[in-house]
Amino acid sequence: MNEKRFHKRSIFLVLYILFALLPIYWMINMSFKTNEEILSSFSFFPQQLTWANYARIFTDESWYSGYINSLIYVAINTVISLTVALPAAYAFSRYSFLGDKHVFFWLLTNRMTPPAVFLLPFFQLYTTVGLMDTHLGVALAHLLFNVPLAVWILEGFMSGIPREIDETAYIDGYSFPRFFVTIFLPLIKAGVGVAAFFCFMFSWVELLLARTLTSVNAKPIVATMTRTVSASGMDWATLAAAGVLTIVPGAIVIWFVRHYIAKGFAMGRV
């Protein structure tokens, strides 16, 4: 019976992976075609394979600098988000204090503002404080939705750890910082991995704020991509190639955090 069940799960998994990969395959397929070929015929493989779309991105500074800018502000954002969210999530999961539930929920409400009208005040605020068109500016703006997410995810994982572990450590004479770094952090590795990945991902794909707050120096790749839509029509092939390249950094990130996600909670170590 066990065997059969395992079989069913595998079939489901394979089907899902197929469903997940086909659009991505189509994007890769498109990225090796010319625009004429994309629009003229249906084919599983590029008939005249071309590297021109990728060459355009790697040789044009206005294209590849977009990737560099995005990576810089996404990295700043992820580091700040996790650094401030870790202690806060610990506070929420371990103590009650005045207004804790309200603050916890308020944090998440910051993800609920429909962006269209909020962009203008954002522009004005960041111009006033002189952060327009800087990597730090975009990173700070993205904290608005990443910090609450990181706090919520980490709090969930921390609450899964029995409080006895903290108490034992304090009795053993551990100071709070030492306990937190050497005992507690390893226990919630999975949570940190997931939170880091989600911070990276949401900041990486965010378009509206990033486009509003930058012009040249910090222009992100998502904004550069909108260039492929022009009066003379869509540049499907270049967009597809750029899209393929946007997956690469994130795939590397998830490859690095995969162990933290998959390993989870190792009770035996405590």
Place this chain on the structure above:
Amino acid sequence: MNATNKPINQKAWWLVLPVLVCVAFSAIVPLMTVVNYSVQDIISPERRVFVGTEWFAAVMRDDELLEALGRQLGFSLSVLLVEIPLGIALALSMPAKGWKSSAVLVVVALSLLIPWNVVVTIWQIYGRTDIGLFGHALASMGIEYNYTGSATDAWLTVLVMDVWHWTPLVALLCFAGLRSIPDAYYQAARIDGASKFAVFRYIQLPKMRGVLMIAVLLRFMDSFMIYTEPFVLTGGGPGNATTFLSQYLTQKAVGQFDLGPAAAFSLIYFLIILLFCFVLYNWMQRVGTQQVEVEQ
């Protein structure tokens, strides 16, 4: 966050303070500015008239808005009903160890990493019956499919695209939640001779409650603000089939250059999302706590 007799410690505020500073920096000023817009008639930057709650009243009377709200609710509920069970099923069937686990994890996460505007542009081609794989496959199965012409097809395409794009978020959260269940629980269940379903119902599901709550709230609020996908794919059409709330808002804000009503609209929009999330959050909290009581 549940309230199982945690020690009271007001000093914990110091641990939360950095978060408050970071978030409040970008949250408070824009929100107050929008509140300020919403009570004024802004004819030009120099000429502003205070109109009180007039815009709010006007927005509430707008029939088109109510229709868009109805469509939006239908869409967001469908998203939750499909993505949450599918995400849980996916997390349960993902291998836990070895290179397969790593490979599946990376593959599942891929769709999340593509910028949203690219996702739709690719699906625009992917869904075409003449040159796209998805449309071509449907057509060769004899299904009449046209996402620009038929309202049902357009709506379903936006839904399928959302499922493709965002189910991995649910799956990754659940997968990480599952992996943090200590082996001892499974061993105990094995000794008791618990069925697979019992293990899921009484061990895995309660342990996933925290991550599931995040997944449900995130998917709800993000799908409630969906904009890029229907805008690029169908432009809100055919007819009004895929004109969801945020697109209607943008039409108002950009189309009519009228900040006052658009700001009032945004605030009402925000309050609706807030209300639903609050209800969902409290409901899931309660379901969880009751369960804990039953187990004890």
